[in-house]
Amino acid sequence: MAMTRTVLVTGAASQLAQCLKLSGAPSGWRALYLSRGELDIADSARTKTALDAIAPDCIINTAAWTAVDRAESEPARARRSNTAGVANLARWCGGRKARLIHVSTDFVFDGKEARPYAPGDATAPLGEYGASKLAGEEEVAKLPPGQGVILRTSWLYSEFGRNFVKTMLGLLAERNEIAVVSDQIGCPTSAHSLAGLIWRMLPRQAGAGLYHWHDGGETSWFGFAREIRRQGLAAGLLQGEIPIRPLATADYPTAARRPAYSVMDRGLALGEFDMPEGDWRGELGRVIQAIAKQETAG
Ligand SMILES: NC(=O)c1ccc[n+]([C@@H]2O[C@H](COP(=O)([O-])OP(=O)(O)OC[C@H]3O[C@@H](n4cnc5c(N)ncnc54)[C@H](OP(=O)(O)O)[C@@H]3O)[C@@H](O)[C@H]2O)c1
Numbered sequence: 418m419a420m421t422r423t424v425l426v427t428g429a430a431s432q433l434a435q436c437l438k439l440s441g442a443p444s445g446w447r448a449l450y451l452s453r454g455e456l457d458i459a460d461s462a463r464t465k466t467a468l469d470a471i472a473p474d475c476i477i478n479t480a481a482w483t484a485v486d487r488a489e490s491e492p493a494r495a496r497r498s499n500t501a502g503v504a505n506l507a508r509w510c511g512g513r514k515a516r517l518i519h520v521s522t523d524f525v526f527d528g529k530e531a532r533p534y535a536p537g538d539a540t541a542p543l544g545e546y547g548a549s550k551l552a553g554e555e556e557v558a559k560l561p562p563g564q565g566v567i568l569r570t571s572w573l574y575s576e577f578g579r580n581f582v583k584t585m586l587g588l589l590a591e592r593n594e595i596a597v598v599s600d601q602i603g604c605p606t607s608a609h610s611l612a613g614l615i616w617r618m619l620p621r622q623a624g625a626g627l628y629h630w631h632d633g634g635e636t637s638w639f640g641f642a643r644e645i646r647r648q649g650l651a652a653g654l655l656q657g658e659i660p661i662r663p664l665a666t667a668d669y670p671t672a673a674r675r676p677a678y679s680v681m682d683r684g685l686a687l688g689e690f691d692m693p694e695g696d697w698r699g700e701l702g703r704v705i706q707a708i709a710k711q712e713t714a715g
Pocket residue numbers: 427428429430431432433434452453454456457458459478479480481482483497498502520521522523550569570571572573574578579608
């Protein structure tokens with residue numbers, strides 16, 4: 418009989434962990450999901466004890482401090498989860514020959530390029546969040562080849578938790594007009610498509626160790642908001658078409674600076690794991706349907 422292996426998913430309440438749970442681990446794998454309350458990855462002693470007891474063959478780290486603006490005033494909290502916590506997981510995996518699939522961000526780039534960022538391109542985070550995530554990547558990169566995988570993604574959303582899609586649907590339902598930044602270009606990623614890639618990676622030997630993933634194409638936050646409005650109306654989530662005004666970053670000050678262009682080249686992940694090409698509008702459609710279903714049920 419084939420042996421069942423164990424995969425531990427940290428940060429069980431994250432959007433990504435909830436999507437991983439919904440689609441389910443591939444056959445031959447037993448998945449265990451632990452939330453921050455059950456496993457605080459930054460608590461070294463408790464993390465070691467928990468990991469020794471569970472003895473996972475692979476850890477998928479979705480746990481992160483994701484409050485980009487708050488990280489500017491509370492950098493120690495961002496570092497605690499995004500760097501020290503990751504170091505704890507990497508250290509344990511290194512000692513046990515276990516694998517670590519770690520999720521990172523497009524915010525490791527400064528956005529000064531005008532072409533999609535390749536995995537090997539130079540990093541230069543603009544803020545504390547990006548810096549703490551980059552330092553976390555460096556901990557994973559210390560693992561021997563084949564043991565650590567860094568998977569960068571961008572503009573993550575789903576029907577779970579807090580994200581841009583849900584915020585926009587709320588604002589579009591409440592306000593008479595909204596304004597959205599139109600000079601930051603990136604690519605949205607459904608946490609479901611990211612979960613799909615991770616489950617495909619799990620049973621395979623990831624050759625490169627550093628991958629980029631998003632849903633294909635590119636847009637601005639303004640373009641994303643307009644598509645959310647279009648699909649939200651079509652799905653009956655919105656009643657009227659309120660105006661969306663384009664806004665310059667300079668007119669919308671935030672605590673953290675954000676990259677002007679953070680589209681990533683996902684070719685490596687697409688090819689190596691036979692991912693469906695799709696595009697971000699199609700993936701948005703699935704999440705809009707899931708939100709509409711939640712509203713009908715709730
Ligand atoms: N959201 C995006 O737009 C985006 C973009 C690019 C990359 N990413 C990356 O993608 C991954 C998943 O993001 P997401 O949006 O799904 O996350 P999320 O919904 O913001 O959830 C993150 C989870 O991590 C937990 N957490 C924080 N510190 C922890 C710790 N020390 N130990 C255990 N759990 C901890 C949080 O718990 P509490 O709620 O209790 O704090 C929260 O449940 C993260 O690595 C993130 O950096 C996200």
